[in-house]
Amino acid sequence: MGESYTKRKIMITGYGTVAKEFVKMINEQKERYRESYGFYAEIVGIIGSKGMIYEEDGIDLVTLLSFGKGSQALGQYAQQKQIYIQAPELKGDVLIECSPTNLETGEPALSYMKAAITKNMDIISVSKGALVQALPELKKLADTNGCRIKYSGATAAALPTLDIGEYSLAGSRITEIEGILNGTSNFILTSMSEDSLSFENALKLAQERGIAEANPALDVQGYDSACKILLLANGLFHKTWTLNDISIEGIEKVSKADMQFAKINGNDIKLVASARSIDGTITLQVKPEIITADNPLMNVKGTNKGILFHTEEMGTICCIGGASHPRGAAAAAIKDMLNLYRG
Structure with a gap:
């Protein structure tokens, strides 16, 4: 495929098991995705329940993966890298939505997704709550703003x-x-x-x-x-x-x-x-x-x-x-991303 490829800055909301598997797969295979699909993913921000880590030039995934998951891991990463835990703010090209599923209100995923749409970000959702609550509304908003929403990981993880x-x-x-x-x-x-x-x-x-x-x-x-x-x-x-x-x-x-x-x-x-x-x-x-x-x-x-x-x-x-395990759900999010941007 040569040197021609699409590069996108990615933000993740939620850093549980599925999000960590997603980060692992990007870390292990981003070069293969670039060569085979003409797409290069750069993770720049992750939002947890206690705030966000953000690095304009990309998060050091190897260091991040040496910690656990959740806000604790984000805090340890910030300490190691001597950066601040910031107030959540969506910026970049793509939102990977991995917040815990909340069927009652769809939050916090619903607010994250609406904010992403106002920033013209494409959305790949693994969590179901916001989609169950408001998929037609979100799709309409996305169409108006020229964004796309993919959610195959929310409809049975790895099963396509x-x-x-x-x-x-x-x-x-x-x-x-x-x-x-x-x-x-x-x-x-x-x-x-x-x-x-x-x-x-x-x-x-x-x-x-x-x-x-x-x-x-x-x-x-x-x-x-x-x-x-x-x-x-x-x-x-x-x-x-x-x-x-x-x-x-x-x-x-x-x-x-x-x-x-x-x-x-x-x-x-x-x-x-x-x-x-x-x-x-x-x-x-x-x-x-x-x-x-x-x-x-x-x-x-x-x-x-x-x-x-x-x-x-x-x-x-x-x-x-x-696969019914978190890696299968993360792989579904990767698939959605590659199908959105493949060269």
Whole structure:
């Protein structure tokens, strides 16, 4: 690709596990991205809960990565480099939004994203809260200011759900989307199915393995899946639905007996998030469903995820897999960035 490449200054909001993985990948592979994609990323600022580190000529990623994560790591970096922790201010070309997901208000991500748009920055969002609260509003603002918003990392991390719908199925009419979009609940149901565990014991196993959070409510009650199908449906059907438009039922009531009954007929139970056309109206729902042996989603095991697109012109398309860990989510943000700016 020679010497011709695009260079962009990047700011990150939030410095948790996913943001740190993003920084690691930039540090390890920025030269490969330049050579293969004609794009060079320079991280100039990171905003945490206690302020911002900012260096016009680029943050020293090797030094930053020698510390932990969160505001503590940013403070240690500032001390080492003898720079100040500054009041948050967005400047640069691209915002990578990795703040903790807040489904109640979308903050602080929502304010960061609006501020970025006023500065004509493109946005790549990994956190879901602001998108769930205000995606149509944010898209409208971005269009007015000539910015772009990418968020494939928020719709199932490494599994390329949005990309398939937007690019691979461009021009086709999508009639229905069915997805297993939450790795934690899928691990629990797989453990119940394959190891004959109760819901309680399967959840405990997931927590022991670090797959489920100490408070697993968002995952097991279906809200994480609901957020993802909402973002997919709004993005692909060009709608302005909210979480209130989704019928949501989690997996807490799935019993050992339910699972055994499904398995008698060679079926299984999965937590399915769907956007289905019923009598000409698209209905959004998340609920445990009996999956028959001929459904490709039957093969989605453990922490894996999967999605089915039903289309009029291209038939049914299925994608299964995708890492559920933070590096997978960070890689999705990298992918969005490269697809925005590749040479």
